[in-house]
Amino acid sequence: xxxxxxxxxxxxxxxxxxxxxxxxxxxxxxxxxxxxxxxxxxxxxxxxxxxxxxxxxxxxxxxxxxxxxxxxxxxxxxxxxxxxxxxxxxxxxxxxxxxxxxxxxxxxxxxxxxxxxxxxxxxxxxxxxxxxxxxxxxxxxxxxxxxxxxxxxxxxxxxxxxxxxxxxxxxxxxxxxxxxxxxxxxxxxxxxxxxxxxxxxxxxxxxxxxxxxxxxxxxxxxxxxxxxxxxxxxxxxxxxxxxxxxxxxxxxxxxxxxxxxxxxxxxxxxxxxxxxxxxxxxxxxxxxxxxxxxxxxxxxxxxxxxxxxxxxxxxxxxxxxxxxxxxxxxxxxxxxxxxxxxxxxxxxxxxxxxx
Amino acid sequence: xxxxxxxxxxxxxxxxxxxxxxxxxxxxxxxxxxxxxxxxxxxxxxxxxxxxxxxxxxxxxxxxxxxxxxxxxxxxxxxxxxxxxxxxxxxxxxxxxxxxxxxxxxxxxxxxxxxxxxxxxxxxxxxxxxxxxxxxxxxxxxxxxxxxxxxxxxxxxxxxxxxxxxxxxxxxxxxxxxxxxxxxxxxxxxxxxxxxxxxxxxxxxxxxxxxxxxxxxxxxxxxxxxxxxxxxxxxxxxxxxxxxxxxxxxxxxxxxxxxxxxxxxxxxxxxxxxxx
Amino acid sequence: xxxxxxxxxxxxxxxxxxxxxxxxxxxxxxxxxxxxxxxxxxxxxxxxxxxxxxxxxxxxxxxxxxxxxxxxxxxxxxxxxxxxxxxxxxxxxxxxxxxxxxxxxxxxxxxxxxxxxxxxxxxxxxxxxxxxxxxxxxxxxxxxxxxxxxxxxxxxxxxxxxxxxxxxxxxxxxxxxxxxxxxxxxxxxxxxxxxxxxxxxxxxxxxxxxxxxxxxxxxxxxxxxxxxxxxxxxxxxxxxxxxxxxxxxxxxxxxxxxxxxxxxxxxxxxxxxxxxxxx
Numbered sequence: 081x082x083x084x085x086x087x088x089x090x091x092x093x094x095x096x097x098x099x100x101x102x103x104x105x106x107x108x109x110x111x112x113x114x115x116x117x118x119x120x121x122x123x124x125x126x127x128x129x130x131x132x133x134x135x136x137x138x139x140x141x142x143x144x145x146x147x148x149x150x151x152x153x154x155x156x157x158x159x160x161x162x163x164x165x166x167x168x169x170x171x172x173x174x175x176x177x178x179x180x181x182x183x184x185x186x187x188x189x190x191x192x193x194x195x196x197x198x199x200x201x202x203x204x205x206x207x208x209x210x211x212x213x214x215x216x217x218x219x220x221x222x223x224x225x226x227x228x229x230x231x232x233x234x235x236x237x238x239x240x241x242x243x244x245x246x247x248x249x250x251x252x253x254x255x256x257x258x259x260x261x262x263x264x265x266x267x268x269x270x271x272x273x274x275x276x277x278x279x280x281x282x283x284x285x286x287x288x289x290x291x292x293x294x295x296x297x298x299x300x301x302x303x304x305x306x307x308x309x310x311x312x313x314x315x316x317x318x319x320x321x322x323x324x325x326x327x328x329x330x331x332x333x334x335x336x337x338x339x340x341x342x343x344x345x346x347x348x349x350x351x352x353x354x355x356x357x358x359x360x361x362x363x364x365x366x367x368x369x370x371x372x373x374x375x376x377x378x379x380x381x382x383x384x385x386x387x388x389x390x391x392x393x394x395x396x397x398x399x400x401x402x403x404x405x406x407x408x409x410x411x412x413x414x415x416x417x418x419x420x421x422x423x424x425x426x427x428x429x430x431x432x433x434x435x
Numbered sequence: 436x437x438x439x440x441x442x443x444x445x446x447x448x449x450x451x452x453x454x455x456x457x458x459x460x461x462x463x464x465x466x467x468x469x470x471x472x473x474x475x476x477x478x479x480x481x482x483x484x485x486x487x488x489x490x491x492x493x494x495x496x497x498x499x500x501x502x503x504x505x506x507x508x509x510x511x512x513x514x515x516x517x518x519x520x521x522x523x524x525x526x527x528x529x530x531x532x533x534x535x536x537x538x539x540x541x542x543x544x545x546x547x548x549x550x551x552x553x554x555x556x557x558x559x560x561x562x563x564x565x566x567x568x569x570x571x572x573x574x575x576x577x578x579x580x581x582x583x584x585x586x587x588x589x590x591x592x593x594x595x596x597x598x599x600x601x602x603x604x605x606x607x608x609x610x611x612x613x614x615x616x617x618x619x620x621x622x623x624x625x626x627x628x629x630x631x632x633x634x635x636x637x638x639x640x641x642x643x644x645x646x647x648x649x650x651x652x653x654x655x656x657x658x659x660x661x662x663x664x665x666x667x668x669x670x671x672x673x674x675x676x677x678x679x680x681x682x683x684x685x686x687x688x689x690x691x692x693x694x695x696x697x698x699x700x701x702x703x704x705x706x707x708x709x710x711x
Numbered sequence: 712x713x714x715x716x717x718x719x720x721x722x723x724x725x726x727x728x729x730x731x732x733x734x735x736x737x738x739x740x741x742x743x744x745x746x747x748x749x750x751x752x753x754x755x756x757x758x759x760x761x762x763x764x765x766x767x768x769x770x771x772x773x774x775x776x777x778x779x780x781x782x783x784x785x786x787x788x789x790x791x792x793x794x795x796x797x798x799x800x801x802x803x804x805x806x807x808x809x810x811x812x813x814x815x816x817x818x819x820x821x822x823x824x825x826x827x828x829x830x831x832x833x834x835x836x837x838x839x840x841x842x843x844x845x846x847x848x849x850x851x852x853x854x855x856x857x858x859x860x861x862x863x864x865x866x867x868x869x870x871x872x873x874x875x876x877x878x879x880x881x882x883x884x885x886x887x888x889x890x891x892x893x894x895x896x897x898x899x900x901x902x903x904x905x906x907x908x909x910x911x912x913x914x915x916x917x918x919x920x921x922x923x924x925x926x927x928x929x930x931x932x933x934x935x936x937x938x939x940x941x942x943x944x945x946x947x948x949x950x951x952x953x954x955x956x957x958x959x960x961x962x963x964x965x966x967x968x969x970x971x972x973x974x975x976x977x978x979x980x981x982x983x984x985x986x987x988x989x990x
Binding site for chain 2 (some may be wrong): 899
C-alpha cells in the first residue's frame, strides 16, 4: 500500500507539532522517522494511524492507495499500530490479546473460533513465542511483550504496520537482536512499514529510507547512505553523529574559497560553518603545503574501543575530535603533546542563516 | 481556528458522557444551589444581617468553628502519629487497624453519635470515671470535639499515609549519613516533605467537622447559646418554617467555610510549590 | 504484652525500640478510645438484654419499614450514581476540554457542604414555599416529607464517590489500551466493555461500596427532608434516632448494631477491593 501525505499541519495549543508536511511512503518499504524528541515524528505516525486528527482547515490529505482516509477512524484504516509501551491488555492472556482484533469484528466478518485459534498460533510462531499463549503480559520480558504487541497488530492483517519507538524501552542487547529480526520480518510480510526512532544508528541499520524531522518539518528524505554521506542540512549532519564545527567567512562566491579561522577574534563576522566528522580527518606528523591543513596538538588519547579517539587542540585553543584506526595510530606512534596536522577528507560547508 | 473547546481524541463517547454529566450535575447540584442563591437574594440586607447576628447565631458560629478547629488540630497531630506507625512500623494487627481507620467513613454518623454518647455520658463506661475526676464530656463542647475527632480522623491519616510510605528512604539515609540525629532527620527532612499533605488532611478534616451533624447532635446536648452548633440551628429554623433564617445561616456558613478552605488551599499550594 | 513492635523497613530513619513502642502504644490507645470503644458499645448495648429482644426490636413493623426504605433509597441512589460516575469519569479522565476543572469542582462540592444544608436545598426547592412547588403540585407529587425527597437528598450526598474514585484511577491508567483496541477495529462499546471495565472493576467496586455505605447511613440531609413520619418516611438511622430520643436504648442500639454490622462488611469489601486495585 502506498501512503501519500500532503500539506498536513497539526498543532497542540499554540505550538505546531507538524508544519505543512508532505511526504510519500512507497509500498513495501521500511521507512524510519528519525528526529529528536518533540520533532513531530510520533505525531506524524499517529496521524497516519488515525489516532490524531490533522488541524481542520489545513487542507491536507492522507491517501492510502489513492483513497483519502483523512475522515476514517483508526479502526477503519486497518493499520497495525505497535505502541511505544506496547499497551498490552493487562487482564488478557497473550492469546486473548492477539485474538482481540479478530473477536471484535462484526459477526459476518468474524473468523470462526478454529480459524482464530489457527491464526493466533501461526502469529505466535512467527514472533517466536509459540509456547507463551497462556501467559499474562506481566509474566513476559520486555522483548517478549514487544513481540506480542507486534503479533496483535499483525492479527488484523494490516497492509500498513506502524511502530512507535519499537525498541525504546529495551536493553541494549535485546534491542540489536530485535532490530535485525524486525528487518527480516518486514521482508517476509510484504507490507508498508513505518517506525519512529530517535536513535540514528537504528534508523540507518534497519530502514530502506530515512526521514529526518526537526521542529515539525522534514529536514531530509533519503536512503541511509544519502542521509549519512550527503546530509542536506547542518541539523541532519549534527544529528547523525559527532561533528567538529569550525567558524569561518566565505569571501567570494566560489564556495571553495572559504577562510576558516576559529572564532576567537581573528574572523570578523563569521558567516559560514564547516562541519567535519571525527573519522573524516587524516593525521600526519609533517606539514604538507599542498593541502589545506589544520595544525594541532594532541591533548588526550583514548585507545580503548574499536577505534582510537584523539582530543586535539588547534591554534585557537579549540578542541577537535579525531577518530583513527588502531593500525594508523600504531604506525604513527602518536603521543600526548605531539604537534600534528589534520587534513579533512570530507567536509560540509553551510552558510550562516542557512539551515 | 485558534480556540478549541476540546482537543481531538480518538476515543468515542465524549458528547454522550459529558452531556449526561452536565445534565445530572445541573439537576442535582446547580438547581438546588440556585434555589439557595435565589432565596438569599430575596432577603433584604437588614433581614439577612439580623438573622446571622443574633446572639444565638453568633454563639453557634463561634462554637462550630472553635470546636471544628480544635478537633482538626488534634486530628492532624494524632493522624500524623497513626500514619507514621501504620506506614513505618510492623506490629501484630497492623493490617486490621489499618482497615479500621476507615470505620468513620463507613459507620452512619448518627450511629457513631449514639455510641459516643453511650461511652461518654455521665453513666457511660468512660463518662463515669471522667465525671468523678470532675470532667464533664457529654453535653459540653468537649463532647462535640470528641465527635468531630472521630469523623475527621480518617481524612488526615489517609492523606498523610501514602506520602509517608512513598518517601524515598534514601533521603533519610543521606541525612543520617551527613551526621543528622534521628530527630533532626525527622524535623528537617521528613516533616517538611509531609507538611503539604498534612495541611490537606487538616483542611479536609476541618471542612468535614464544620458540616458535621449526625454524630454531634446526640452528644452535644443542644442547649441554645451553649452547645448548639450552626447546623442544628438551621434545622431549628427549618422546623419552624423560617426558611429565610435558615437561608441566611446556611449562606453565611457556606461563604465562611469557602473562604477558609480557599485560604488554606492557597497556603497549601504555596508550600507545595516550594518543594518542586 | 506479647506483641512486639519493629521498624517495617531496614532502611532510612530507624527510631530506637523504646520510641517505636511509645508511638505505637499512644496510637493504639487513641484509636481504642475513639474508634473501637464506641463500636464495641454498640454491640454490647444491642445484645445486653438478650437475642430475643434484639430480634423483636429489628423485626417490629416500623423497623422493617425503615429497613425497606433504606434499601429502596440505596437501590435507587447507588445505580444512578454509578452510571453518573462512569460517565463523568470517562469524559473527565480521557478528555481535556474547556470547563473540565469546573466539573471536577462541582463533583467535590457535596464533600464541602454540610448535610443539613444539602437537605435544606431540597426543602427550598420542593418545600412548603418551594420554588418548584408549582410544578410538583400540578403533577400531584409530594417530595418533601416523602420518599422522593429522601432519595434526592441521598443522591446529592453520595454522587461524588464513584465519580471521584474512577476519575483518579482512569486518569492514572491513561488511554493507550483503549487506543490500541480502537486501532484493532473495536467499537466504542466493545472497547469500554472489554478493555476499560476489566481494568477499573475493583476501583468501581470500591466506589460503589463507599457510595452504598453512605447512602444507607446518611442522616443529616435525610433528617431534614423526611419529616420523621414513623412507618412512612423513616430510614434506619432516623428510626434509631427516634428510639434513642424515646429512651428506648436497647431497641435503638439493636438498629444501630445492624448498621454497624453493615459498616464492618463495607470495610472488609473495601479492603479487598483496595488490595486488588493495587495489583
